[in-house]
Amino acid sequence: MLTTFLLLPLAGVLMIAFLPKHREQDARVIALVVALLAFAVSLVAFAMFDRTAEGYQFVDRFEWIRASDVGFGVQYIVGVDGLSLPMIVLTGLLSVAAILVSFGVTLRTREYFIWLLVLETSVAGVFLSLDLIQFFLFWELELVPMYLLISIWGSGHKEYSAMKFLLYTIGGSALMLVGFLLLGLKAGTFEIAVLTEAPPTETLLPLAVIFWFIIGAFLVKLPVFPLHTWLPDAHTDAPTAVSVMLAGVLLKMGGYGILRIVLPIMPQQAQQFGMVLATLAGFSVIYGALITLRQRDLKRVVAYSSVSHMGYVLLGISALGAVGLNGAALQMFTHGTITGLLFIMVGLIYDRAHTRQIADLSGLMHRMPLIGTVLVITGFAALGLPGLSGFVAELTVFLGTLEVHPVATIAAVFGVVLGAGYILWTVQRVLAGPPNERWAHLTDADKWWEHTAMAGMLVAIVLVGVYPRILTDVVSGGIAPIAAILGGGS
Amino acid sequence: MNFGDANYLGPAITLFAGAGVVLGADVFTDRRAPARTLALLTILAAALCAVAQAMWGPTEVGYGGIIRSDAFSSFFTFLLLAITAAVLTASGGGLQRVAQAGEFYALVLVSTASMVVLAQAQELITIFVAIETTSVCQFILAGLARDDRSAEAGLKYLLTGAVSAAVLLYGFAFLFGLAGSTNLEDIATVIAGAPEGGRLAIIAAFVMVAAGLGFKMALVPFQAWVPDVYQGAPTPVTTFLSAASKAAGFAVTLRIFYTGLGGGDSFVATQWAMMFALFAAVSMTFGNLAAIQQTNVKRLLGYSSIAQAGNIAVGLAAVASGSTLGPSAVLFFLGTYAATNVGAFICVIVVSSRVGSDDLRDYAGLLKRSPGVALVLSLCLLSLTGIPPTAGFLAKLYVFNAAVQTGHVWMVALVIVGVLNTAISAFYYLRWARIMLLDEPREATTFMPSGTVGGLLTLAALAVLFFGVNPTPLIDIARRAAATLL
Numbered sequence: 001m002l003t004t005f006l007l008l009p010l011a012g013v014l015m016i017a018f019l020p021k022h023r024e025q026d027a028r029v030i031a032l033v034v035a036l037l038a039f040a041v042s043l044v045a046f047a048m049f050d051r052t053a054e055g056y057q058f059v060d061r062f063e064w065i066r067a068s069d070v071g072f073g074v075q076y077i078v079g080v081d082g083l084s085l086p087m088i089v090l091t092g093l094l095s096v097a098a099i100l101v102s103f104g105v106t107l108r109t110r111e112y113f114i115w116l117l118v119l120e121t122s123v124a125g126v127f128l129s130l131d132l133i134q135f136f137l138f139w140e141l142e143l144v145p146m147y148l149l150i151s152i153w154g155s156g157h158k159e160y161s162a163m164k165f166l167l168y169t170i171g172g173s174a175l176m177l178v179g180f181l182l183l184g185l186k187a188g189t190f191e192i193a194v195l196t197e198a199p200p201t202e203t204l205l206p207l208a209v210i211f212w213f214i215i216g217a218f219l220v221k222l223p224v225f226p227l228h229t230w231l232p233d234a235h236t237d238a239p240t241a242v243s244v245m246l247a248g249v250l251l252k253m254g255g256y257g258i259l260r261i262v263l264p265i266m267p268q269q270a271q272q273f274g275m276v277l278a279t280l281a282g283f284s285v286i287y288g289a290l291i292t293l294r295q296r297d298l299k300r301v302v303a304y305s306s307v308s309h310m311g312y313v314l315l316g317i318s319a320l321g322a323v324g325l326n327g328a329a330l331q332m333f334t335h336g337t338i339t340g341l342l343f344i345m346v347g348l349i350y351d352r353a354h355t356r357q358i359a360d361l362s363g364l365m366h367r368m369p370l371i372g373t374v375l376v377i378t379g380f381a382a383l384g385l386p387g388l389s390g391f392v393a394e395l396t397v398f399l400g401t402l403e404v405h406p407v408a409t410i411a412a413v414f415g416v417v418l419g420a421g422y423i424l425w426t427v428q429r430v431l432a433g434p435p436n437e438r439w440a441h442l443t444d445a446d447k448w449w450e451h452t453a454m455a456g457m458l459v460a461i462v463l464v465g466v467y468p469r470i471l472t473d474v475v476s477g478g479i480a481p482i483a484a485i486l487g488g489g490s
Numbered sequence: 491m492n493f494g495d496a497n498y499l500g501p502a503i504t505l506f507a508g509a510g511v512v513l514g515a516d517v518f519t520d521r522r523a524p525a526r527t528l529a530l531l532t533i534l535a536a537a538l539c540a541v542a543q544a545m546w547g548p549t550e551v552g553y554g555g556i557i558r559s560d561a562f563s564s565f566f567t568f569l570l571l572a573i574t575a576a577v578l579t580a581s582g583g584g585l586q587r588v589a590q591a592g593e594f595y596a597l598v599l600v601s602t603a604s605m606v607v608l609a610q611a612q613e614l615i616t617i618f619v620a621i622e623t624t625s626v627c628q629f630i631l632a633g634l635a636r637d638d639r640s641a642e643a644g645l646k647y648l649l650t651g652a653v654s655a656a657v658l659l660y661g662f663a664f665l666f667g668l669a670g671s672t673n674l675e676d677i678a679t680v681i682a683g684a685p686e687g688g689r690l691a692i693i694a695a696f697v698m699v700a701a702g703l704g705f706k707m708a709l710v711p712f713q714a715w716v717p718d719v720y721q722g723a724p725t726p727v728t729t730f731l732s733a734a735s736k737a738a739g740f741a742v743t744l745r746i747f748y749t750g751l752g753g754g755d756s757f758v759a760t761q762w763a764m765m766f767a768l769f770a771a772v773s774m775t776f777g778n779l780a781a782i783q784q785t786n787v788k789r790l791l792g793y794s795s796i797a798q799a800g801n802i803a804v805g806l807a808a809v810a811s812g813s814t815l816g817p818s819a820v821l822f823f824l825g826t827y828a829a830t831n832v833g834a835f836i837c838v839i840v841v842s843s844r845v846g847s848d849d850l851r852d853y854a855g856l857l858k859r860s861p862g863v864a865l866v867l868s869l870c871l872l873s874l875t876g877i878p879p880t881a882g883f884l885a886k887l888y889v890f891n892a893a894v895q896t897g898h899v900w901m902v903a904l905v906i907v908g909v910l911n912t913a914i915s916a917f918y919y920l921r922w923a924r925i926m927l928l929d930e931p932r933e934a935t936t937f938m939p940s941g942t943v944g945g946l947l948t949l950a951a952l953a954v955l956f957f958g959v960n961p962t963p964l965i966d967i968a969r970r971a972a973a974t975l976l
Contacts (some may be wrong), residue, residue: 034556064962065884065960065961065962065965065966066962066966067815067818067965067969069814070814070818070969071814071815071891071895072815072888072965073892133887135843136884137878137879138878140877140878140883141877141878142880143877144872147920148927151924151928152927152928159924159928163920163921163924166914166916166920167917170912170913170916171913172911174909174910174912174913175906175910177887177890177909178890178894178902178905178906178909181890181891181894182894182902184891185894185895185897202897203901204894204897204898204902205899268547352693403827446540476664
């Protein structure tokens with residue numbers, strides 16, 4: 001079943017590749033159909049998922065590189081547990097949304113949708129992989145589509161930003177590979193489940209070094225201050241759909257990697273450096289929020305707010321307890337939906353006004369009430385209003401971390417206040433105020449695909465906000481074994 | 491020696507004979523096509539001989555112990571024949587500056603034949619003669635075009651080649667003096683029982699041998715000839731050098747250091763592992779840093795080939811440290827590297843024959859001018875960087891894994907240098923891809939490669955993708971070939 005999820009976008013890629021040139025616009029329909037099918041697969045998996053069972057479900061596996069007798073056995077294993085399943089649903093949902101908001105793309109249409117679908121497969125592959133080498137393969141695979149999507153269909157300094165994104169990621173992941181190889185050498189396998197069962201205790205390099213090799217890649221991706229500088233550039237210059245995917249799922253690969261690989265395999269090192277992680281997290285929250293306050297570009301506001309919000313994920317992780325980890329996993333999902341939708345809204349405004357400068361925008365509520373309303377709701381979700389999904393996640397994070405890292409938590413709570421500040425201030429400047437004559441010609445969201453994308457994302461945000469158990473039940477099942485390892489590790 | 495021994499050298503003899511026929515035919519006609527057809531037919535015949543040799547031929551040493559015919563030599567015979575066939579097929583567009591086409595084809599065949607012998611040689615004098623024959627052919631090939639750059643390339647290659655041959659021979663003389671035999675297996679026996687006092691001489695001998703062979707493999711610090719020769723030689727010759735000559739260099743290095751030293755058990759194993767580790771680290775770093783600044787694509791690929799040689803040398807160091815993966819890692823890397831690099835160079839041949847330039851800026855907007863070539867070249871560049879799903883990704887993974895497997899911390903340090911170099915190399919490989927895919931073309935004219943060259947490019951691209959997705963068949967072949975080395 002999960003392999004189907006990975007193959008569906010690739011099937012779409014093949015179909016689009018053989019599409020005749022004069023039917024280029026059909027590419028978007030094909031992309032939408034396969035993305036919807038993949039999303040449906042993820043929902044079926046979500047519905048059929050046994051919330052009481054332990055371990056991975058829907059596992060597909062075969063031996064990919066058959067040389068295990070000499071220490072080079074690499075397997076293809078996909079499977080989900082409570083941690084990865086929400087990420088797969090998120091990937092499915094955001095891919096559909098990203099394709100919907102790209103219906104207006106006219107430049108090199110076929111290529112655009114091909115790369116968007118390749119991106120979906122590679123990101124989903126990261127979340128589904130249960131073998132370190134396979135994980136690394138998908139991790140690197142994501143570079144090519146992202147690079148091309150930003151540098152061809154982006155704006156501004158798109159080539160610079162795309163290259164910066166690429167070099168940060170490759171540089172970050174280079175040492176991760178060394179870490180993986182060292183772990184695999186000791187365990188005789190790269191299978192994550194086996195490594196989690198019996199983590200290597202003595203490796204060639206000290207485990208603390210391997211810990212930083214591996215977590216380094218994830219911290220770049222998350223991103224954490226001071227490794228975050230690629231993110232605002234990439235976001236600002238990326239097309240809307242790519243920003244949605246980048247903020248919505250790509251950043252989660254970092255948090256997911258820490259939860260899936262770093263914590264279970266190296267619990268002692270995680271405890272040893274928990275304080276460092278908490279400090280980095282606190283810095284990211286505050287720094288991200290402060291920088292956001294002084295952004296003039298709407299997209300940069302959302303981008304820097306992501307740095308701040310992903311800080312909560314790391315903060316939740318750094319407490320190394322069940323509650324905090326749950327909060328981190330929830331925050332990854334909710335931030336994915338909320339920030340994804342925020343980027344969609346920014347994209348819709350930009351499509352119409354052709355500017356993202358906050359100072360130029362004013363009184364848009366009069367011109368586009370629908371976009372305005374959704375933006376307000378999403379903004380409230382982002383600042384953690386109860387009843388919307390952001391609240392649940394942030395509260396859980398703080399509950400889990402307050403006792404362990406009081407200083408960082410208090411700093412992060414202060415970050416929430418700042419967050420409320422910059423979101424309300426931004427929304428007010430853009431939507432309220434006197435209607436500007438310059439924007440008199442602007443229309444509201446009027447295409448069906450724009451409505452569908454907004455509605456789908458809003459449903460996810462409200463659903464999790466009103467009925468969090470739909471998510472928390474699944475997530476806590478996935479977090480429990482990790483928390484058990486951490487609890488017994490010291 | 492009886493006639494049956496001919497089986498040992500079937501492919502090489504066919505190639506030598508074919509070279510004679512090509513030269514002979516050149517007397518009767520000035521046109522190129524017949525020479526090329528004859529040369530390709532020769533390769534086909536040699537390939538058939540190689541198949542016969544691999545399936546029914548002898549597997550032991552022949553000619554009184556100087557030649558082997560085993561899975562290892564078969565691997566390289568097929569690899570070299572495939573590279574040569576690709577180079578000859580694609581050579582049409584790259585030889586405008588070359589007057590004597592018949593000579594070109596004959597020299598390539600002789601050079602290939604000698605490299606096939608080199609992969610089979612089990613004895614120092616045979617190795618030396620084979621190396622010199624192939625090198626002399628390549629000196630002439632590099633200088634074959636009628637312009638100053640090519641002449642300079644040929645001369646530079648000749649001079650550095652002569653020095654390295656002298657060093658190599660000196661090392662061989664040491665080995666002979668120590669062992670009293672030129673046979674690698676005898677040398678291995680003597681080395682295994684060497685008294686403490688004689689060890690320094692053995693190490694000195696192997697350092698000199700490594701220096702001489704480092705020239706063929708294009709490892710730093712024996713790389714000085716590479717940029718000028720790569721840039722100045724006719725592009726088909728550069729292709730040939732970068733893939734075939736390098737593969738043969740690594741083949742003979744594996745043979746000498748593995749058979750001649752008895753694998754990773756020998757007392758000098760650590761020394762030569764460290765030596766190759768040092769070469770590898772310096773080659774990767776130097777090659778990549780220098781490549782960043784290049785604006786001529788052939789020169790860029792020259793520095794890139796130095797860096798890639800460094801990657802393969804990581805595998806050599808792993809071999810020396812007793813990694814069970816090491817030898818097959820080197821073979822796998824060489825196989826995928828040949829497909830990738832030949833693919834990239836054929837693209838360069840196509841572009842330079844149409845655009846008349848090897849300047850990086852003239853690749854701007856290639857996607858709009860010749861989409862197929864731009865895509866294949868981009869794929870090859872991804873593979874050279876080592877990004878999935880290409881074969882280059884697995885090749886690097888394989889070699890690095892072999893190195894880590896040795897269990898030495900300094901080998902892990904070498905791998906760290908390697909992965910950081912991958913990040914550096916991404917910058918210039920992908921910059922090139924970006925120029926082709928994103929920049930605006932300077933001219934609007936479009937062009938297509940000819941049918942056969944187009945087919946060749948498709949084949950290279952498919953190989954790069956196939957081995958990136960399903961590497962096991964090639965890994966199996968590489969492992970079987972490596973197993974016969976012991």
